[in-house]
Amino acid sequence: MGAAITMVLGKIVGLAAFIGKLAVAAFAAFWLLSTDLGCWLVEQLLSFAVEMIAEMDVSEFQQAATAWGSLPGEVLNILGLLKAGWAASIIVTAIGIRLVLQLIPGTRLGS
Incomplete structure (x- = not known):
């Protein structure tokens, strides 16, 4: 009877260790996904800014x-x-x- 209980407790401990490793792996995957998403968002904002700057007409500045x-x-x-x-x-x-x-909502800067 004692051997059976020891075997069942060993299986429960093994299952708990597996679930713990699974939780750590899931957290690591979520962390990597969130950092990649943040980098992608910054990249998209910067590419949008580059496109907006490229579309600006700077001929007046060149004449000046x-x-x-x-x-x-x-x-x-x-x-x-x-x-x-x-x-x-x-x-x-x-x-x-x-x-x-001035484009940021909520800031007035004295004007």
């Missing part, structure tokens, strides 16, 4: 950039010494960030 070439050399030298290009890029970036933040 070529206008710098028509200035006399002395003026360009002084603007270069004053780092006007850096200042303009900082200002344009700040305005761009502010416009993007």
